[in-house]
Amino acid sequence: MHRSTKLPAHGVYAITNGPRATLIDDVEQALGGGVVIVQYRDKTNDHARRRAEASELRDICYRRDVPLLINDDVDLAAEIGANGVHLGEDDVDIAHARAKLGSGAIIGVSCYDSIERARDSAARGADYLAFGSFFASPTKPNARHATPALLAAARTLDLPLVAIGGITPDNAPALVNAGADFIAVVSGIFSASDIRQAAQRYAALFSK
DSSP: OOOOOOOOSSEEEEEOOOOOTTHHHHHHHHHHTTOOEEEEOOOSSOHHHHHHHHHHHHHHHHHTTOOEEEESOHHHHHHHTOSEEEEOTTSOOHHHHHHHHOTTSEEEEEEETOHHHHHHHHHTTOSEEEEOOSSOOSSSTTOOOOOHHHHHHHGGGOSOEEEESSOOTTTHHHHHHHTOSEEEESHHHHTSSSHHHHHHHHHGGGOO
16 A cells, blocks of 8 residues: 655655665765655666665655655556556556556556646546656657647646756746746756765755
């Protein structure tokens, strides 16, 4: 059964870019810098390592009352008792994830540059909607491009909105002003020489 931590109101959403030898310490540094959601993203097939890492992250996040979401893998989320999952367009549908994880799980959906996908996901029971890429991103260099106007249009769906893709502390304010509740960051945090300080710079955007 998943942990019962709820989705916060707004803030920095850190997405890991594993595998990385320093994963656990790096996530602790990010949490210390003010991250309010962690997504475990590891596309390898090493199930034993992924399960061990996700389990340790679950405990770290639980102690801080921060949700841990698993990228794509509903079975792993159920196995380790994560707070929920994040689903892309090629993953299982929301109904399957909800049946597997329960009514209290957090289920987020990538909507890319599509308000139609966002409307459909909202109708199917998504807990938040993610849009991007807003800027060039080293994580997904060929990602579809989203605009701030898309965030403004999605406000009518009454769900938390996540912006992702090449976001820096300098270009993030325009997205927050357009309606993003969360700024999702991968390399901007985990490729920084000082992860805690990098997370703090993003977190400061929500304390003004």
